[in-house]
Amino acid sequence: MSNYIMPNYYLKVFYVLVLLLLPAAGSILGFNSTAQIKCIDRERQALLNFKHGLIDFFDMLSTWRDDDNSRDCCKWKGIQCDPQTGHVTVLRLRGGSFPQYLTGTVNITSLLALQNIQHLDLSSNRFLWSHIPELMGSLTNLRYLNLSYSYFCGNIPTQLGSLTHLLSLDLSHNYLLRGDIPYKLGSLTNLRYLDLSYNNLDGKIPSQIGNLSQLKYLDLSENSFSRTLSFQVGNFPSLDTLRLAGDFDVKAKDAKWLSNLGSLTHLAFNGIHNAEALQMIHSPKLRELRLVDCSLSDTHIHSLFYSRSNFSNSLTILDLSSNMLTSSTFQLLSNFSLNLQELYLSQNNIVLSSPVHSTFPSLVILDLSYNKMTSSVFQCIFNFSSKLQNLYLRNCSLRDDSFLMSAISITNSSSSLVSLDLSSNLLKSSSIFYWFFNCTTNLRTLELNDNMLEGPIPDGFGKEMNSLEVLSLFRNKLQGEIPSFFGNMCTLQSLDLSNNKLSGNISSFIQNSSWCNKQVFQSLFLSDNQITGILPMSIALLSELEILLLDGNCLEGDVTESHLSKFSKLRLLSLSDNSLSLKIVPNWVPPFQIISLELRSCKLGPSFPSWLQTQRSLLYLDISENRLNGSVPKWFWNNLHNVESLYMSQNNISGAIPNNISLKLFNRPSIFLNSNNFEGKIPQFLLQASDLRLSDNKFSDLFSFVCDQRTYVMATLDLSNNQLKGQLPDCWKSVHQLLFLDLSNNKLSGKIPVSMDSLVELEVLVLRNNNLTGELASTLKNCSNLIMLDVAENMFFGPIPSWIGENMQQLIILNMRGNHFSGHFPIQLCYLKHIQFLDLSRNMLSKGIPSCLKNLTDDGKEHQHK
Template sequence: MLTSSSFQLLSNFSLNLQELYLSQNNIVFSSPVFSSFPSLVILDLSYNNMTSFIFQGSFNFSSKLQNLHLRNCSLRDGSFLISDISITNSSSSLASLDLSSNLLKSSSIFYWLFNSTTNLRTLDLYENVLEGPIPDGFGKVMKSLEFLDLYGNKLQGEIPSSFGNMCTLQRLDLSYNELSGEISSLFQNSSWCNRHVFQSLDLSNNQVTGMVPTVIGLLSELEYLYLDGNRLEGDVTESHLSNFSKLRHLYLSDNSLSLKIDPNWVPPFELYVLKLRSCMLGPTFPSWLQTQRSLAFLDISDNGLNGSVPKLFWNNLENVQCLNMSQNNLTGAIPNTSMKLLNTPFIILNSNRFEGKIPSFLLQASELRLSDNKFSDLFSFICDQSSSAMTILDLSNNQLKGKLPECWKHVNRLLFLDLSNNKLSGKIPVSMGSLVKLEVLVLRNNNLTGELASTLKNCNNLTTLDVDENMLFGPIPSWIGETYSILGSFKEYVIKRNPIMLKQFDCNV
């Protein structure tokens, strides 16, 4: 453990010290202690207690200081006192400043920065509690900024149009605030002199309104565009997107947008992440998606899509990590393929009308959610494989029929298995006892007969067993009381409280 008094000892050999890293200690600072470190270039004090530390006028650590990290130091508004220094007299060498995860609340921090360090290139103020509007003058004064992160505050009002006049700005993150106003004003009232270097715009999860202007295409160097979780409306066409040859991430989910893309359009970009939940993509499956061969995360759920999915689309999923096409009206059989899925992905296809056999390549998923479809064959899916790393399998509310297969050892890493509301018959197979990691087993509302398989006692992690609405008979086995202390009778199951069932169906990056 270091204390602030320890720095007096450092002063004896501090004249040439250029880098000092003191993060994640238990240091309590009460006054500036670094004036005797004139050569410091990098200083990291993150994760210490600086509640009583006061910056007056400027940081005054070192005239050569370029990188200052003060993340999670319990800094408050009172830690920064605005002096009488004029903006024109500000001559800080500081290029990178991290004030993230503190307790800053008022806009005074912006004005303090005006007066103290206008040469910044990187500024992190994310995860504070900043509220009120962003001063429009901030973008006019901080002319050297390249990276600005204000994520996760409570900022309100319109997005200053001056951000579009910061000619060096490359990345702007304003996500998870309460910003409002028309998105078009950000583009129409700005020169976007930085459009040849601007790489990332994140306005997600605010209250921004209006139609996405086609002039957004001026930002031709964009690699990351996040507009999801706002109140945007109107159409998005290929005219909005055709200039983004470097685009890698595109988030438009959870607005009132309608994507109207020409079926013959070939995008100039190759996306890694595409989030288009509830974007009215339908009614037919968007053919331009077949050109995206590098997708790792794709969410096109709740889009009113009808009809079958082209085979070429399925063949392009080699790199997928999460695929969500749930809550559409997609039909037909999913073609099987010998393709190797490289990332044991999450695959979420529930609430469609897929039918026929479940293709064996889906067994490579770690989570497979196929509920509320019309799949009819379980045997070939489970039994025609060697082994699987799957942990969640939900096939509830399908048209599965016949006997439960006797080859569950192939999926012995399962934590959650739901086969409820199907037409399965016969006895519960002995091999289900090989699912030793299983926590939830739901077989409700089938035509199962006989007694519970005694091998289920091997499933020591089981917390929920639901076999209601079947034709099972015989006494409740004694091993249920021995092994599962939370189970009283077959009608006392608390499925709705199970954390696995409640896991968010989303492709989070």
């Protein structure tokens, strides 16, 4: 559930339509059927060059072709042209509903030929780790620029300040954008819409933002700005939406500009801990007010709403989540605004007693999650509002006795309610299902996950809840067979029964249902139960499935391509941890493009599954523990551009990984290839992984892998139990962001190299059981974040360095056994206040460990000295 994004989204749509005066007949996909003049050749070629840098897994640019039938780029998807001149004016490549998106490189140089472009939308794509191109500032005719939700990183280029015709700029929800807001954005004096929310911007908000006097919408929330609010919002006489979030030091005397915002209709002040400043809100047109995490008490709310009743008739949305409010505020608000439609009070100190009498005549959405309602009683009706449609009571300590029935109460049931969230409560008895189908029969969404529900689900539930579309029951203790009535609930689209104790034969569930909902049924979650039997061919009846999760059960038998041949829309499939055998013919071409495929321990082997070559959209792949033999074909590595997680561990895969692959891993994936028989050199393209596990193989060369002139953002590297030999390479700056490094149980020799002083973020360093020698290099001084240092079973000599205690005070585990350290125990080790395991045995120390080290565990004490 999103309390914040959806209203924001509709406002964006409104402003875009108003500000840009888009033709009502314009296609959302950008087709221009009325254009009489074909596109200009050089602009068509520019678009094709731009396409060349993109990776289009989902055929979003399928119409962008350089053939005789598609030469008119004005008819390409996402393109609009001026009907008089043929110049491209609109490029709209917004990613669609999941999982459609573009990735790759934004080659803005190619677009410089489009000097008449006014509208550029690259939002909702995955340009992970790409910077916003500085040359975007050269498209000086732009009126609309939207790069939101596209994972851009780095700084906002100052060159965007050159787009002086810009009316709308949206860089929100990139999360990795950092640095200051460029002061040159203050030059965009025509700007009406500015959204920089949900990034990692810091520093001061430049005072030049106050120059944007025509702004109607301003959102700077969810960043890391300094506490000073250095611009005057009072300079925005037309502003109707303002969203700020963060620990701004807004003094009451400096907040007078709030009282001047007479046009304000939407205000969000999240995380601003100054209740006095909130008293300056004078907005008779205010429709939405969000004061989340502002340390507000009942007194503050009483003062604000009693003294500022000038917006009591206009307010329709109020969010006071994550404050310190009690039931007193809840009672006050029920009398405050007759027009209040949405009320969010989650994570407060509200304790509602029995019965609940507060009434809100217009309320449609109410969120009381994460409050205490242990003594509340609902007799077939939630007495909050006769118009209530969405009620969220997550984690409210509700018990079975909170839900009672009587003949009278059934007559007055909550007929308007369509969505109910009772997840993470204390519900146990399956009798709660009787309450639902007697009292809330119009529900479309019901969430009961993370309770303690036991026993079977009664048959009456399936017969009466005939409007239900989404049912979530995961992480309970439900028993018995999967009720076949779920297949007779003709509107059901998503069913989640995972993490229960359901048993019985899956064939009975599939074959004993009418599946009148098969045209709308999209998601089936049955993971982690005790379901038995073979997967029946009749599973193909559910041809509209997008998600099928059956992992962690007791299924057995063969799964062939015939089981899966009808699933053209399948996006997530998990069959892991059963007793299944996948027997798929090598030349099979699946009808789907899968995003997440989990086939752990499914007996895929011995040959590598060649049908994976057709899957170009994989983000997550787990084929570990599958008895795979032989080498991995080169095409597989070349298809990993988009992968986020790859698990191939615990097979019998052998051979070398090709080292001549020029592959860009756009998503900095986790790659687990451990416990195989890979050998030879480690290819450098694997340096792009964020988490790389290569332990228990036969890799032999570390130097050619680590020594790259480029730098990478790898966090975890595990190369333990290989056949690495030679000296430790002196080029660790390329992976200076490492948090975990394990090179144990190899044949590495020589001294610890100087460049290891660049590993300042390192938390775990394991060099155990090699042939390393010399004194323990002082270059490790910089590794002050270490919590584990293990250099046991090497040939280090000399005194134990005193700087270990001085510089590594976060250490929990220190293992130096089996070396040639000598001399006294340095008293500086007494600075290790967090140490729990210390092993210095099998060295040549002259004294034992002093009593100053009090935190050693029993295991640690066994190895204190020798």
